[in-house]
Amino acid sequence: MPSGKAIMSGQPTDIVVTAIARTPFGRFDGALKGINAPQLGALAMNEALDRSGLDPQKIDAVFGGIGMMAGAIITPVRQALLMSKLPETTPSATIDRACCSGMTSIGLGMKDIRLEEARALLCGGFESLSNTPVLWPRQKAKLGDVNVTDPLVIRGLVVDRPIAVYTGDESIRHGVDRAMQDDWARQSHERYFAAEEKGYFEPERFSVEVSDAKGRTQNFTSDEAPRRDTTAEKLSTLKTVYGGKTVTAGNAPGLSDGAAFLVVMRRDFAEENGLTPLARLVDYVQVAGGPTSGTVTPGTAIMKLARRHNRGHGQWDLIEINEAYAATPLVSTLALADGDKSEASKIRGRTNIHGGAVAIGHPLGASGARLVMTLINGLRRRGGGTGVAAICGGFGQGDALMVEVD
Numbered sequence: 001m002p003s004g005k006a007i008m009s010g011q012p013t014d015i016v017v018t019a020i021a022r023t024p025f026g027r028f029d030g031a032l033k034g035i036n037a038p039q040l041g042a043l044a045m046n047e048a049l050d051r052s053g054l055d056p057q058k059i060d061a062v063f064g065g066i067g068m069m070a071g072a073i074i075t076p077v078r079q080a081l082l083m084s085k086l087p088e089t090t091p092s093a094t095i096d097r098a099c100c101s102g103m104t105s106i107g108l109g110m111k112d113i114r115l116e117e118a119r120a121l122l123c124g125g126f127e128s129l130s131n132t133p134v135l136w137p138r139q140k141a142k143l144g145d146v147n148v149t150d151p152l153v154i155r156g157l158v159v160d161r162p163i164a165v166y167t168g169d170e171s172i173r174h175g176v177d178r179a180m181q182d183d184w185a186r187q188s189h190e191r192y193f194a195a196e197e198k199g200y201f202e203p204e205r206f207s208v209e210v211s212d213a214k215g216r217t218q219n220f221t222s223d224e225a226p227r228r229d230t231t232a233e234k235l236s237t238l239k240t241v242y243g244g245k246t247v248t249a250g251n252a253p254g255l256s257d258g259a260a261f262l263v264v265m266r267r268d269f270a271e272e273n274g275l276t277p278l279a280r281l282v283d284y285v286q287v288a289g290g291p292t293s294g295t296v297t298p299g300t301a302i303m304k305l306a307r308r309h310n311r312g313h314g315q316w317d318l319i320e321i322n323e324a325y326a327a328t329p330l331v332s333t334l335a336l337a338d339g340d341k342s343e344a345s346k347i348r349g350r351t352n353i354h355g356g357a358v359a360i361g362h363p364l365g366a367s368g369a370r371l372v373m374t375l376i377n378g379l380r381r382r383g384g385g386t387g388v389a390a391i392c393g394g395f396g397q398g399d400a401l402m403v404e405v406d
Contacts, residue, residue, distance in 0.1 A: 065101025067364020098394025103368025
């Protein structure tokens, strides 16, 4: 793990993280396309267990998030578990809260530990958008055309526009224009590469064996989507998607594949097993708003946490807000600043300082867990502090999780 003082003191009932692990995130139809979603999940589960040093028999349950209909796979987390080194007697649950799912899985794990239903859990999520099928409607045989639906357009029955379109509408309503979103996207890539050159993401990632186009085995070690040649000029030339107002392929994350899991447990259980906690999970909240409110729900969730802990809305050492679109952290930080643009700029200086999903990628079920481990990583590197990770998901939902490192 990165340098920084490990958490050694605290209450026996504290909820702590003792290991983090994620695959490098792959581009759509990229390096990870030959690995299905449960297999990706099993790889991350095994790596997290290996890094923790905990006997797999001592894991009480697994909570895993999936964002896109589980890739049409029944009980994908159970299947991932059966492919892993965990005993088949380990209970599991697949969580569907869209992009929030990986973070929701951690939140559910925290509740189980607080209720003394569990002492040690694996929490996270995975996604293989490259293997998400198109949908052929089930109907009686008859003459005529059949309309096949692609779920990766990411729309639903409750709103008449794809999410990318109404995100653009909402961002403009909040005063966040296309130029601001393009600039945030450029910054996301720049921050990512500045961190990557310092080895920032190495404590999170592990190498995955993949096959190249000629069938040769090679190690996939780095996130596939970040682009060093990203400039504001290039971003400004891109057309908006689905006829929307601001969202383009450049200021939104690409469709991605990947998996991320954390080992979460009570502090006294960690001490009993000779494990050193990396961070304390302080609190977790869920919020929901109108079906098109996703750009602001991470901010709403962070404000709920701040009120619970008597903090200013933007009073965090580090903030991670998922870049579902570049608009999301821009709108949410403006909300945290109560609309004050100067204050919002200060908050943005502490938000996603190592880049975000626009650069790294966004495998829906894994992103919430990735945000938490990136936050833990950042707090440890700065020598401690208190931070918050937040994410939107699925027609107006939002999650936030507060993390502390001594």
